[in-house]
Structure formats: C-alpha cells, structure tokens
Amino acid sequence: MRIEVHGTVQGVGFRPFVYRLATGLGLRGEVHNAGGHVVVRAAGPAVAVDEFLTRLTGEAPGQSAVDRVVVTRESGSPDGSDATRGRFTIRASTDERSGPRELPPDLATCDACLRELFDPADRRFRYPFLNCTGCGPRATIVGDLPYDRARTAMRGFPMCGPCAAEYRDPANRRFHAEPTACPDCGPRLRWSTDRVADALAAAEAVIAAGGLVAVKGIGGYQLVCAADAHETVQRLRTAKHRPRKPFAVMVRDLAVARTLGDVGPHAESALRSTARPIVLVPRHPGAPVAGAVAPGLAELGVFLPYSPLHHLLLTDLDRPLVVTSGNRTDEPIAITDDHADAVLGPFVDGILFHERPIWSRYDDSVVRVVAEHPRVLRRARGHSPAPMPLPASAPAPLLAVGAQLKNTVTLGIGGRAVTGPHLGDLSDVGTLAAFEESIAALSGLHAVTPEVVAHDLHPGYLSTQHARRWWSARDRIGVQHHHAHVAATAAEHGVAGPFLGLAYDGFGLGDDGTLWGGELLLCDYTRYRRLARFATAPLPGGEAAVRGPARMALGYLFGAENRLPDHVTEDHGLLARLGDRQVTLVRRMIEADVNCPRASSAGRLFDAVAALLGLCDEATYEGEAAVLLEAAAARGGPSTPLRWRLGRRAGLWVYDPAPTLVDVITADGPVETVARRFHRTVTEVSVAMVTECARQTGVRTVCLGGGVFQNQLLAGELTTALAGQDLEVHLGALVPVNDGGVSYGQAAVAAATLREG
Amino acid sequence: LGHGSGGQLMAELLRDVITPALGGSGVLEDAAVVSVGSTQIVFSTDGFVVTPRFFPGGDIGSLAVNGTINDIAMRGADPVALSLAYLLEEGLPVAELRRITTSVAAAAGAAGVPVVTGDTKVVERGGVDGVYVTTTGIGVRAPGVDPSATRCRPGDVVLVSGPIAAHGMAVLSAREDLGFDSGIRSDSRPLHRLVCTMLHTAGAAVHALRDPTRGGVASALNELAEASGVSVELDETALPVARQVAAACEILGVDPLHVANEGCLIAMVAPESADRVLAAMRRRPEGAAACAVGRVGDGPAGRVTVRTLVGSTRVLDMLVGEQLPRIC
Ligand SMILES: [Fe+3]
Ligand SMILES: [Mg+2]
Ligand SMILES: [Zn+2]
Ligand SMILES: [Zn+2]
Structure with a gap:
C-alpha cells in the first residue's frame, strides 16, 4: 500500500506520528518526506491497514492539516530492502520534485517544551532555543524543501550525542525535530557589550532599569522596553520615526492580559493560537501601560510569548513589555546581526544577539475581533x-x-x-x-x-x-x-456562484481611470459590474490629502459631487484651524482642478468626518483618522443615524454624503455621539444599497472587502444588519480585508x- | 493626455510606438550626433506648447530658443544655428505673434545662436491652441567629447546646476491663478556656456548631461539610470529648491523632483573630477548655486532612490500619467 499525504505535513511531527501509529498497529513499511508531502508504504493485516488510514487523518498532529490522501496498491514488499523487513522505519527524505511542496509556519512553544524550560532538573532548563516536533521555528529557518535539518539555519549546529539520540528515537518527542538543540550543541545568546557571562541577565537588567533593548527574535529583531516606561517609549517613537502609531505589548500570560484589557472568548482563542498574533483588545482605563504606547486609542495590541526566549524575558521581568518590530517606520525588519547593529544599534541601550540565523523575515501577525470572529489584519509569522x-x-x-x-x-x-x-x-x-x-x-x-x-x-x-x-x-x-479585495473574501470562504462585492477602501484605480473606494460590484471570479458607488470628492494634492484628513475635509466642503450649502461650508471650526491662506489656496486648487483627482472613496469620507469633528487633521500612519473616529464612536453609545441620500446617476446607485456631512457639521451633542451616528449612517446606507442591488440581481451572497472593514463597529453592525435581511455575508478572516x-x-x-x- | 506630462506613459509611447517605427536604438538622448566627414554635428528638434504663453521669467518664444539650445548642449556641442517654425491658430492677435517673435530674437541674441531659417503655417480655428512653436538646432562638437545617457558609471557624482522646480511651478501658478506669493519665476535660460565651461574643465570625465524638463529631475534620472544600467541615490537634504517653490509644491502636493525645469542641468561626473567641475560651474551665473546631490551606484539597473530627511530611502520613479495617488 502506498499512501501519499498532502497538506501541511512537514515540520509538524507528521512522520513520527505515522511511525508511532504504524508500529502500534504492527504494520511493516516506511515513511519519508518527499517534495512537500509525506509518502508512507505500509503492509500488514487488512484490518490494521484500514485502521491506520482512518487514524492517519483523524489523529494527525495538531499543527498539521491534511488536504488529500492518495492510496495506491503495491504488490510485493513494502520496502525493497530485506534488512527492514518486518519493521517500520523512517527513511531519509527523497528529493522528488513532483507534487506540491509545503512549508509550515512557525509554531509557538508547546506546553511540554515550556515545562522543560522551567524545570531545573531538565537538561534544557532555561535554554532559549529548545523546541520539538510540536513547536519551534519553521518558515523563518527553512532554506529549501524537503524540510530537513540540513536545509535549515540549524545546519551549522551539529547535534550532540543526547540530542542526536532523541532525534533518532521514534518514541521521543524530538524524533526528527529538525531544529532541536540543547545548551551543549545549539545556538547561544550574546550581549552586545562584550563577553558577559549571562547575556540574558544583562539584557534584562537594562530593561528593568527602564532601558531599550533590541532582541533577536524568530522572524526578525524586536525592540523591547518596559510598557510603563513612558520616556523610553517616547524615545522609541523618536528613533523609529513613529509619532503615534500604537505599539504592541507582550504579557506573561492570559491573566496579565486581562489586567490590561477586556479579553473576550474570541480574543482569547486568537491569543492562544499557535500563531500567537498581536490581538487588539479593548483597553482597561487603569491598564499599567504608558500613555505613549497607544495614544488616544480605546484598544491595546496584546500578545503572549511565543518563543522560549520571550518566555524567559517575560517570566524574569514579570511585567508587560513593549515588543515592536526592529526597524524604522516603513523599512523592513532587521534580520541579520550586522543590519541590526547598524540600524538599531545607534539608539538602543544594547542588543541581545543569538547564533541561529534568521533566513526569512516574518513580522508579528495582527488580529482583531470583528463581527464575532478573529480577523487577521496583518498576516505574517505563524500564519x-x-x-x-x-x-x-x-x-x-x-x-x-x-x-x-x-x-x-x-x-x-x-x-x-x-x-x-x-x-x-x-x-x-x-x-x-x-x-x-x-x-x-x-x-x-x-x-x-x-x-x-x-x-x-x-x-x-x-x-x-x-x-x-x-x-x-x-x-x-x-x-x-476592488475586484481583488472582494474576490479575496469570496475565495477564502469558498463562495462558488456570483456574489455582490462591497468594497470600502481608501482607494484603488477603477477601470475608468478614476479612483474608486466605495463600491458595490456584481461579481464572479472573472468579471464584475459596478452597481453602486459613493459620490466623489476631490483629493486636494493627491497623496497629500491622504496624509492630511483636514485637506480631505476641504475636498468635501468645496468640491463634493453634490455641493454642500454655503452656510455650512463658510463657517466651520476646521477653516479657522487651518487658517485663511491654506483654505483659500486649497479651495482654489479644487476650483481649478489642480492635482485634485476625484475618488468615490469610503475611507476618505471617514477621514473627512474625523477632521470635521476635530479628531485628526494630519495622519501620521495609514488609517489614523479612521481609527480615532471609530474609537470616539465606540465611546459614544448607540444612537440614531444622520441623514443620507441614495440616488441614481448614469445607471448606478450613488450614496450622496452631502446631507450626512451637513449633519456632522451642524449636529449638537458630543463628538463621540456624532461619530457614532455617522457609523450608523454608513451602515444604513450600505444596507439600502446592498438590498436594492440584491433585489435587482437576485444575488444574495455579499462579500465585504477593503481596509474600511477593519472597523469593528461598522463591520459588526453591517454584517448583523445584512444577515437580518436574509443575505449570506462574508468578511475576510485569515485573509486581511x-x-x-x-x-x-x-x-x-x-x-x-x-x-x- | 497622460502621455504628455513627460513621465512613464511618454516613455512607453516612445519605446513602443515611435522609436521602433523609425528604427531607433531605444536609448533616448536629448539630441542626436551625426558625423559629416570628420566633423560631429549635434542635431535636435523640439515642439513647444505651453499655457499660458507668457509667464513670470519667460514665454513660449524664449522657451523654444533656450530649450533647443540646451538639448544640443546636453550632448556636449556648441550650438551654431536654429530654425523656427510656427503653427498658428487663425485669429491669433498679430500683436501677440510680434511679442513672441521679439522674444525669440532676444533669446537667440542673448545666447549668440542665430535663427537662420523658418516656416509659418496658419490652421483653422480649433486646429491648434493659439500657437505652437518648433525649433530645430545644430551644433558642433569637439572631438573626444561624448556626454551620453549611456555613460553613467557607478561612483559618478550627480551634480545639479541650480535650484529645481521653478519653471513648472511658475507656469502652473500663472495658468491657474493660484495666488502664490509672487517671486516664483521660470528658470528658462541657455546652458551651453555652462556646459562649455564644464567640458573645458573636465572633458570626457563629464559622463552624462541632461536638462530635466518635463517629468523633472525624477524622470531625467530614471532615464539616465535605465540607459546606463546603473542605479542612482539622491540625498534629499542636498537638493536645491527655493523656499517659495518648496512651499508651493507642498501646498499642491507635488514633489519638486517631478516638476519641470528649463534652466538647469544634471551632470554625471567621474568622482575624481567632480569637485573641479563643481567649482567651475559655480563661477558662472547660471551655475552659481550648483551642488552635488547624489551618486551613481551599482544597484538594480534603472532604480533611482532618495535618502530622505529622516534617513529612510525611498524609491523615486517617473511620474505615471497625471499624478495619481498610490496610497490606499
Ligand atoms: Fe485597497
Ligand atoms: Mg527636450
Ligand atoms: Zn515543543
Ligand atoms: Zn544537544
């Protein structure tokens, strides 16, 4: 019997699992990695073989994912060699190039390894690089497939006797654990300033004293400091050229996470998943975290330790740590020691190096619970x-x-x-x-x-x-x-037939040469037809309007597709804030159409409203205005919508936000309430747009896509409302919207x- | 329309449509070199369309003279004579034509390059927008001199002869009545004497010359880097931009590196000669503000990068059509 197993089956302890299963059932034969899949040859009593096949998929290791099993009958001995007759063996990999190859993501330290890490009697006690077939680095250290130690960054570390024995012992948890290591044979830590005996202790002392340290992690260098060290966090901001974008905080365990924020069941499952992403959770008012960590935001990005080194740091220091990628804003994270030294060295108080090379760069993944489900916003390490x-x-x-x-x-x-x-x-x-x-x-x-x-x-x-x-x-x-945005959602969820794609985005280029970004498309995977859109507004100065929500607001005030009445545009706090000169010039640019491309963008409307409400005139990171608007709305509490108008123009439904904007400008009450009412408005007009188009086309599947749907409040209310209209609604989960x-x-x-x- | 702004679409139009049809080499230079006997003749032609026709610092007439003189100069030649062709829209006021022609004569006189032949056609109303001017020029080049877009070498120093982005902003401001504080004037002027000085100082060490007109310094550098198979790294802090021009660019959301110039040049000079060339340039009025702004590197062919004020390095590409924002 020849059995090919396809899917995520390499680097996840699949062969040892097969070995144990087969020997337990008294089968003869062998198993090996080939290309990206696993090949099993097995012979024995028919009942045992049947049971083997059932349990092969049913009991596969937690980190694996079996897509497909191909069984072919073979006559004769399961393994040509007499020497192995009567036994089941794990064979060296063959380098078959046929068939799909698969590379597993990195896995967070497993419980068994964690126990060893903190067991003084274990030979790997406090060893920062322990791992087993159920955990450890994968994608970040693999140079080529099949996945074998010789093709990983561990090839420079010959195993010592005890490690090699574990590696060869089919009954051992480290049987063919490719990156396995111990203090005698594996990589070591090194502290930047010379040869200190205990590099980890040196780094921890600096962090404990309020310093800033660069630490070589799994997928790249990270910058680490105490989360309550306000001035250090501020220093980090200056060094990274990152004025306000929030930093993530790593905490020792879930209990500590709960002291910082409100960890619901979905957030908890995301936090504990083997990908160990950064998870955005509502922040507790008294959370012991410096104000500079996430200025002005209602949420905090929290994550749990995922490597032995992180566990040691968090256990020893026993306090929340800011852990952020080791780079300057927009640059790739440092993965080599030289690069870290050159780029991070000048502004940190020390670097904790280690000897295991990082071969592939993986930033930390980011997840947010949106519409009752963890959604990946940044798909990287672990995913x-x-x-x-x-x-x-x-x-x-x-x-x-x-x-x-x-x-x-x-x-x-x-x-x-x-x-x-x-x-x-x-x-x-x-x-x-x-x-x-x-x-x-x-x-x-x-x-x-x-x-x-x-x-x-x-x-x-x-x-x-x-x-x-x-x-x-x-x-x-x-x-x-936007076809790509909504097709991504549809593909992830296996949508087969035609669907309505609702794309709310900053903007992207439409097929007519104009900028789109608030679109309803009737789609399949090869075609689409635009059915509805947001009304357009100019972007005064193009990208300058994206960086400056205040400019965008002027775009709507003076150049919206349907003009706003003069009495609201002439007298607004925004104009006073910007000053006559700038307002006059931008207004003239809009009138003369100088570098003022128009966009039917949902994201830009959120920006403009944020500026009109005085929440954000200049954005220092992508989406800042929208994030602040949502944070304000979340504080606002449920409320009634503002006015909106959905009309027809040139065969399309068009959401005209002019009445909404008039209300934003003139409505009484706190900013938080208006922000909330604006969210409610967009939900309502979207439902109207979608139900109208669903009726028109008979298509009842809706796929949401585009960055605006990172907005928990909007996406949550909208999916609920659409589902209430008997529509099938999908939103990206593993694929970022x-x-x-x-x-x-x-x-x-x-x-x-x-x-x- | 997007093809006209001198950026990437124009480059594609030339690469895919015009050059192959004429059997060209694909390398774009400002002017061609033709050998007649032992004499190297440099030959260039250029059509001028500008709205408005009169703007602070110049007009379509002086622009047409200086533009062609500069294209000839960029191949290291001394311009000898120009031809001038008008395409006039019926109804163009004669006074305006007279004013433009006076300006042509003045510019030619100042440059010392006579207009020796010409042509005038009138087309019906709407056939052209007012007046189009085409100038053609010839120049003579000394033996042993060959600045060319293909000769940039890793290590070369990138020199720029003066403040950038003034012309484009002056024209835009005049056309749209944007109400900027006055003082932004086109830099339109002839550069052949400056080039002569540079070549006299360093000869063949001046590897490439370019006048960064439409598409600005960004397009010029991308073309040079592409033609020579090299990379270029600019230093943003070193780029000369006049204060009012920088302020206007910021308000309009345009990058000064993408704005047209009509009176400055870019030179790629061998490192050992760069200081001497720079010193010589600064002794001439049109090169008084010359400075080194970057270096040619051996990175990916055609890649131009800018080291920004905050120390990051950004890719600087050619304008794509009308400037369309990319950030989502
Ligand atoms: Fe997008
Ligand atoms: Mg030219
Ligand atoms: Zn483990
Ligand atoms: Zn060992």
Missing part, C-alpha cells in the same frame, strides 16, 4: 505561508504581486494559493528589495516558475511596475483593485480567468 484554497485550480503556476502598501505576494499552484508574509510599503527601497526576494524565495521553496503574473491596474504601484518590467503583455493579467489580501484576490481572479481561457 504565512500556510496555503489557502483557490476557487479555480490554476492551470499554470501564477504569481500575484499585490498592491503598493501592505504588500504581500501570492503564488497560485494548482488549487492552492501560498501568500508570503506581510512586506509593507514598496516605496521604501528595502521593502522593494524584500518584495523581489520574497518572490524568488517563495518560487524557489515551492519549486515553481510562475508563467503568468497578476497585478493591479494602477500603473504607479511598484508591484505593477515589477510585473510590467519582467513579464510580457501576453502573460500579464490586470485585476481591478486591507491591501494585505489583494495579492490573494488577484491570484483567485487570475486562476479563474486562465481556467476560463
């Missing part, structure tokens, strides 16, 4: 590169190069999509290099050469430019930005397009 399904199997390997910001790249291989980790803003030269490396690394690991490239329609995205530079027109498939999910959506569209021919 990527686990494969996701494609709605139509790609007839040829394809590459999707994603958007400009929050860039990711996706490979389409047969029915699977493999999305690399979050990369960031491609206009940073280091990130652009990481983008190119990511494409090469993903293709290399999966042993495919993409034959087709899918890209955005925006000619200025550096991802689009990459596609145009290296691929001929024949092999390129342009995918509209923001531009991080665009490459996956592009891959879904491209695969379907190719299949259709």
